[in-house]
Amino acid sequence: MITTLQQIIDERISFPKEQTNHDENKPEVKSTFQLQIDAIRSCDDDDIELIEPIILQKKALLKNSKEMHESDRLLAELDGLDWVHQQIAVHS
Numbered sequence: 001m002i003t004t005l006q007q008i009i010d011e012r013i014s015f016p017k018e019q020t021n022h023d024e025n026k027p028e029v030k031s032t033f034q035l036q037i038d039a040i041r042s043c044d045d046d047d048i049e050l051i052e053p054i055i056l057q058k059k060a061l062l063k064n065s066k067e068m069h070e071s072d073r074l075l076a077e078l079d080g081l082d083w084v085h086q087q088i089a090v091h092s
Contacts, residue, residue, distance in 0.1 A: 005048075008091070009040055009084070009087075013040055016037050017033075017037060020033045036077070036080040038077075038080075039076070040084055051081060051088065052085060055078065061074055062074040
C-alpha cells in the first residue's frame with residue numbers, strides 16, 4: 001500500500017483536531033493545536049520546496065520576537081512545519 005503525503009498529514013492532524021474539540025482543554029491549548037493544524041494543512045504538494053525557506057523565516061522571526069504570544073504562535077507553527085518537513089524527507 002502506497003501512502004501519500006496527504007494521507008500522512010490527515011492522520012497526523014487527527015490527534016490535535018481531537019484536542020481542539022475537548023471541552024476540558026484550556027483555550028490556549030486549543031489555540032496551539034489549531035495553529036499546528038493550520039501550519040500542517042498549509043503545506044500542499046505544490047509548495048513542498050517552499051517549506052524549508054518558510055521554516056527558516058519563522059525561526060528568524062522567533063529569534064527576534066519580543067512578545068510571548070507571538071513566540072508561542074511561531075513555536076506552534078514551527079512544530080507543525082518541522083513535522084511536515086521531516087515527513088517529506090522520509091517519503092522522498
